[in-house]
Amino acid sequence: MPFRIGIIGAGWYGCHLAASFASLGFEVKVFDRHDGLMREASGNNQFRLHLGFHYARHHGTRLQSRDGFQRFLARYPTLSAEVADNIYAVPRQTSLLDFSTYKLVMAASGIDFVEMPKAHPALANIEGCLQTRERVILLHRARAMFEEALSGSLALGQDITALTQQDRHASIDGERFDYVVDATWGQFRPLPIDVYFEPTLLLYYEAQGPQPAITLVDGPLASVYPTEDPAVFTLSSVPHTPLGRCATAAQAHALRAGVDRALVARKRAAMEAQIRHNIPAFSDMFRFLGAQLAIKTKPVGQYDDRSCYVFRDRRVFTVMSGKIDTIFFATEQILSMIEGDHVAPLAGAETSRLRDSIILPE
Numbered sequence: 001m002p003f004r005i006g007i008i009g010a011g012w013y014g015c016h017l018a019a020s021f022a023s024l025g026f027e028v029k030v031f032d033r034h035d036g037l038m039r040e041a042s043g044n045n046q047f048r049l050h051l052g053f054h055y056a057r058h059h060g061t062r063l064q065s066r067d068g069f070q071r072f073l074a075r076y077p078t079l080s081a082e083v084a085d086n087i088y089a090v091p092r093q094t095s096l097l098d099f100s101t102y103k104l105v106m107a108a109s110g111i112d113f114v115e116m117p118k119a120h121p122a123l124a125n126i127e128g129c130l131q132t133r134e135r136v137i138l139l140h141r142a143r144a145m146f147e148e149a150l151s152g153s154l155a156l157g158q159d160i161t162a163l164t165q166q167d168r169h170a171s172i173d174g175e176r177f178d179y180v181v182d183a184t185w186g187q188f189r190p191l192p193i194d195v196y197f198e199p200t201l202l203l204y205y206e207a208q209g210p211q212p213a214i215t216l217v218d219g220p221l222a223s224v225y226p227t228e229d230p231a232v233f234t235l236s237s238v239p240h241t242p243l244g245r246c247a248t249a250a251q252a253h254a255l256r257a258g259v260d261r262a263l264v265a266r267k268r269a270a271m272e273a274q275i276r277h278n279i280p281a282f283s284d285m286f287r288f289l290g291a292q293l294a295i296k297t298k299p300v301g302q303y304d305d306r307s308c309y310v311f312r313d314r315r316v317f318t319v320m321s322g323k324i325d326t327i328f329f330a331t332e333q334i335l336s337m338i339e340g341d342h343v344a345p346l347a348g349a350e351t352s353r354l355r356d357s358i359i360l361p362e
């Protein structure tokens with residue numbers, strides 16, 4: 001049965017959900033307050049197609065990443081690229097886990113890696129290194145692909161203010177749909193779990209010659225990772241990338257709007273000092289270009305949970321995004337619940353047929 005589905009949010013989640021529903025014959029309409037696709041977190045992140053190496057402390061996140069990685073490659077084969085030299089390094093003393101424990105956790109999760117016989121020459125104070133096949137997501141190709149796939153279904157430049165529910169419908173700013181998905185990463189409707197909003201700052205650098213991707217794990221550490229332009233890298237730091245912890249999305253937007261050059265300079269000094277502890281020649285290897293701002297929604301808790309959750313309130317689904325690789329989980333959850341609404345219940349006579357096949361031998 002072809003349903004009409006309205007989606008609020010044109011980030012990775014809204015776009016992927018819309019394309020998936022459209023391919024099943026559903027009519028979709030995607031609303032976003034921006035004039036283009038993926039203008040918030042989906043267009044301003046580290047663009048890593050995760051395999052699970054970041055999440056030594058959360059089993060569910062590792063499994064969702066490991067599976068999501070394969071599915072992303074199958075579904076969107078042209079939207080990511082290989083990162084040639086991709087290293088996860090466990091530093092001495094500052095990591096929350098020792099190298100052997102880290103390695104065991106990854107191996108037990110079925111995630112492929114190669115242990116490097118010795119640390120990369122650019123690294124210092126390292127206990128051990130793994131080499132991985134993680135990839136980078138190609139943002140501009142993704143935007144172009146979804147613009148084409150969803151043309152005719154996009155309602156951009158619309159800041160949605162009202163979502164109401166009727167008997168078997170829900171309405172977005174007065175327009176009726178059979179189902180609605182809130183794909184705003186918790187910014188439009190409150191999520192039914194405890195979350196906070198974290199404005200973030202990543203730094204961009206130009207690599208001076210070919211450089212490896214280096215991620216220091218596990219805990220409050222830093223990483224440098226290429227973008228879709230192999231010469232341009234992002235520097236991210238667990239303690240310094242966050243700009244604050246906000247109870248509401250509005251507070252996070254206000255904090256982000258207040259970022260000025262002086263703050264970027266302070267953050268840059270802190271992030272570079274941190275990464276030089278393990279990459280001493282960082283400033284010779286990378287030239288500073290500028291900053292990138294976004295807002296993250298995070299569950300309250302210390303486990304580093306970045307799994308995806310889907311919640312349902314009658315005709316409205318709300319998605320708590322994990323990472324980009326978890327888009328498939330959201331689609332499946334929503335489709336299975338819609339399907340469940342339309343499976344006819346079995347008549348009483350049919351359910352009792354089992355009894356006919358029960359025998360009691362002489």
Ligand SMILES: Cc1cc2nc3c(=O)[nH]c(=O)nc-3n(C[C@H](O)[C@H](O)[C@H](O)COP(=O)(O)OP(=O)(O)OC[C@H]3O[C@@H](n4cnc5c(N)ncnc54)[C@H](O)[C@@H]3O)c2cc1C
Nearest residue numbers: 009011012013032033041042045046047048160321323324
């Ligand atoms: C610094 C940083 C680094 C990250 N690094 C990675 C990484 O390397 N790999 C990875 O997989 N993930 C990473 N992530 C996480 C990833 O960015 C998110 O999981 C993903 O982008 C979430 O997508 P989304 O579609 O749910 O949200 P968003 O991309 O935020 O999209 C939500 C959309 O909703 C719209 N919206 C909100 N309210 C309204 C309204 N009232 N009316 C209309 N539109 C509205 C917004 O404009 C926005 O376009 C990172 C995130 C950050 C912030």
